[in-house]
Amino acid sequence: MNKNYHHKSVLTKESIENLITDKNGIYIDATFGGGGHSYAILNSLNKGAKLISLDQDKESVNMNCIKDKRLHLFHSNFIKIRNILNKKNIKKVSGILVDLGMSSYQLDNIERGFSNQSNCILDMRMNKESTYSAKNVINESSKEKLFFIFKEYGEFKNAKKISYKIIEARSKNKILFSSDLVNIFFIKGTFKKRKKFLSRLFQSIRIEVNDEINALKNFLVESSKILFPKGRIAVISYHSIEDRITKYFFKKGILKEKIFKPLPFRMIHKKVIKPSFQEIINNPRSRSARLRIAEKI
Structure with missing residues (x-):
């Protein structure tokens, strides 16, 4: 050892x-x-x-x-x-x-795409051999699937509103980077409140990506x-x-x-x-x- x-x-x-x-x-x-x-x-x-x-x-x-x-x-x-x-x-x-x-290592490595604190490609795969990433979740999921993800995995009360915002944003441009996703949402209140929202948002997507x-x-x-x-x-x-x-x-x-x-x-x-x-x-x-x-x- x-x-x-x-x-x-x-x-x-x-x-x-x-x-x-x-x-x-x-x-x-x-x-x-x-x-x-x-x-x-x-x-x-x-x-x-x-x-x-x-x-x-x-x-x-x-x-x-x-x-x-x-x-x-x-x-x-x-x-x-x-x-x-x-x-x-x-x-x-x-x-x-x-x-x-x-x-x-996973959190701090921007190439892995887990953190909402840096501008990285939306990935979040624990197993890099998987073909299903955060980009797929955000850009390809139906509104019903997004609603389920944010309601069940993020425990958001406004999961439907979050889903619609993402669908509206991706209809204009693909959401490829963490900054693309973060910039969709304007969170009123303190820095702590915004940080908590983003943590739950990214958590929801990560749970889905890795089942x-x-x-x-x-x-x-x-x-x-x-x-x-x-x-x-x-x-x-x-x-x-x-x-x-x-x-x-x-x-x-x-x-x-x-x-x-x-x-x-x-x-x-x-x-x-x-x-x-x-x-x-x-x-x-x-x-x-x-x-x-x-x-x-």
Whole structure:
């Protein structure tokens, strides 16, 4: 392992303390990102343990600088975790960690098109091999589809108005850059209010581009099948939609069409775990993070 690796991840201490129950077990880091959580997991495991890490962003995988024989890193979306485990002849694991946020590299790299703070091409693909990007969402979606995206994924009360503004703007010129999208809207009020609006707007589009909600639901269902009894899953989410889905599934074992009897999990903590004041000071991007942990029954 590279001892000079200093990537900072969110809620690392809280995640690892609750996740690791068997230091000789097999664990999954379903969203490798910058590798911070994988590094921390490996530091908590014995020599005979194993860590399966994956990320759908090939650049994240290629930038890996953790040198450890216990780490097995794959370029893959976490919904394909069963395929990865089959390749390694693994049927069950001791714990799963999934961080649903984006890495600092993704946010700060203007070529990736995630940020509304710089003038970049509208992209937002977690997996650059995908052909569906933010440009497709904004320029090709019907008004009904745009309304659904902004209502469901951005939780906008004025989702219809936002959709019409975009359709009106794209009828004159294609919306190709983040500035093209941002300049469509005039937001009255403070800088904070405008920033919140744009964050939710870009969040909505990013969720659609990467099919994040369906991916999370499928992964939660799959996790209940691949964990050993008393194995644990830790989910770090960054907005209310993901957190509600995670909380409801852990408590009820239900995702509408998929119902489990008996319940697959029990909650380890009744209340959601949030970053400490000091962590938020050190890493402002952690302020919206929420951690929930459950144990396989």
